[in-house]
Amino acid sequence: MKSIIFIETTKSGSSREAIKTADRLGFYTVLFTERPNFMAKREEFPDVHFMKLCDLSDMNVLQKEVKALILKGIEVSAIVSYVDPHSYTACTLADHFNLNHFSTEGMKNIQNKIQSRELLKNSSVTPEYWTVVTKAECKELEPKIKNKFPLVMKSPKSTGSKDVYKVGNLIEYRKRYNTLSTLYENQPILIEEYLPEPQYLVEVVVHKGKVHIMAIIKQDIQYNRRFIVMGYKLLLNPGVRFSNGLMKAIKEIVAKHGLETGPCHLELRRKGNQWKLIEINARISGAGMNNMIKAAYGINLVEEMLKMALGNDPDLTPKFQKNVYMQYVTVEKKGTLEKVTGKRKALASQGVVEVYVKPRKGSVITPPLSMGHRYAYVTAVGNTAIEAEANAKKAAAEIQFWIKESPKEKITTVIQ
The missing domain is CATH 3.30.1490.20 (ATP-grasp fold, A domain)
Incomplete structure (x- = not known):
């Protein structure tokens, strides 16, 4: 029985999509998690065939658990993670069992933000x-x-x-x-x-030393005590000069980190004609990013990353091109969630391809102090970038969170 071991997941988003994809491809899916609530709600993870609660920071424990699976006759084909900070852990564990096809040293360098800065300290890409x-x-x-x-x-x-x-x-x-x-x-x-210029999220795959830019996304960032990304605008044709400069910067960044094979996403700002690295992470972005890329190009990026983890060549060729925008929803007051309305109406809105609402009734929700305090998102397509953005924002405005402290007040996204 061929299996893929996943080191941690979230309830939804790219990491969960990867598990569902492995299940669809016929693999026995194993999840090592340190979240007791996942074990308590085991029935919500039908795509996970075996779930084990364990200390993900203890490599000896993880090796022991993998050996236990092998002794049961399970053939481990890959060990991966789509969750911070476990990408490097997954590579190290895969190395121990001679299963790794990603660059362990590159993953390690990327995960350590200070080491990342030090590697680029003499480069113009570093603020x-x-x-x-x-x-x-x-x-x-x-x-x-x-x-x-x-x-x-x-x-x-x-x-x-x-x-x-x-x-x-x-x-x-x-x-x-x-x-x-x-x-x-x-x-x-x-x-x-601090760089006031617009920020771009760039999804990148490095395969056998070749850098592939999978998506360039302009972020709508709002600052109120914290930096919170509220909107993601996919750029289909950013221009030759823009693209060439970006590719040059990314190739340098990836090379300095030692990433020969593996996924990463970068956040960058363009100061004049010079790209500056804000941050790099050794995985595909979470939340709705995989489905956003799928809507834009027809590429299931988590599936292609699984192919690479299995030692196979990925198919990174776009099947089509569509304008896509993803709008997030936050709340303005802290309270206990009584109900959410408007999800079906949002899903039926023009151009909408995905609607996700995170919290359940009884959850305590709060104004955003981190990205985890974004409680819903809408992804929409359009004939133009402007239309895609309008479609996403209009649909997002349908989603309303009702909180206990203000039962008559509708709390919804701030559209700017």
Whole structure:
């Protein structure tokens, strides 16, 4: 019985799509998870054939669990992860059993945000940055940065915009240092140049040293205490100069990290004619990204990544091209969710290809302090980019969250 082992998943999005794809392809799917609630709601994962609760940070435990499966006669064909920070863990585990087809060292370099910056410190793609650990180092840095505000401060371990702050002066800088050093004791803190230019998400596949740009997406970022991406606009034809400059930057970034084979996504901003790397992650983006790319190009990217993990060549050729926009929904007040209305109406709206609502009745929902506080999204196509965006935003406006504290108030997305 051929199987694929997945190191962690989310309830929906790219990581779950990968498991469903493996199930559809006829593999025995195994999930190693550290989420007890997944075990408690086992019936919600029919596509997972075997689920095991274990410590994903303990490589000895993971090796033991894989060996136990092999002793049962299960043929392990691949070990993968589509979830931060487990891509490197999956590669290391796959290496131990001679199953890995991705670049382990590249995954390791990408996962460590400070190492990532250090590898590119002499490159023009790197924004100005500093690291501090102690309060003394924080104080010593002040003369160097006092005329460089605004800046961005974050923990290298942060994901989904959690614990990422924009600081406008030394007072805010000291305050956020105290916040981050308390949350991440004795851990380095990254301080980076703030770039006001538009941000782009670029989905990339590297196969045998060749870089393939799978999608270029302009992000609509709103800042209110945190950086939250509310909209994703896929760029079908960004222009030759734009594309060539972007490809040159990405090839340099990928090479410096040592990624010969594997997926990654990058967030970049264009300062003048120079691309600047904000962040790189060693996996396809989560949430609705796989389905967005599928709607735009007819490519199931998680399936092609599974092919690569199995040692096969992926098919990365677009089947068609469509304008696509994905709009997220947040709430304006904290409260207990009583009901959600408008999902069916949103799904029936013009151009809509997917509607996803995350929370269930009884969940506590809150205004966004991280990307995890986005509670729904709508993906729509259109004859033009403008039409696709309008379709997605119109449909998203149909989705309304009703919270206990304000039963007569409709809480919906902020469309800008």
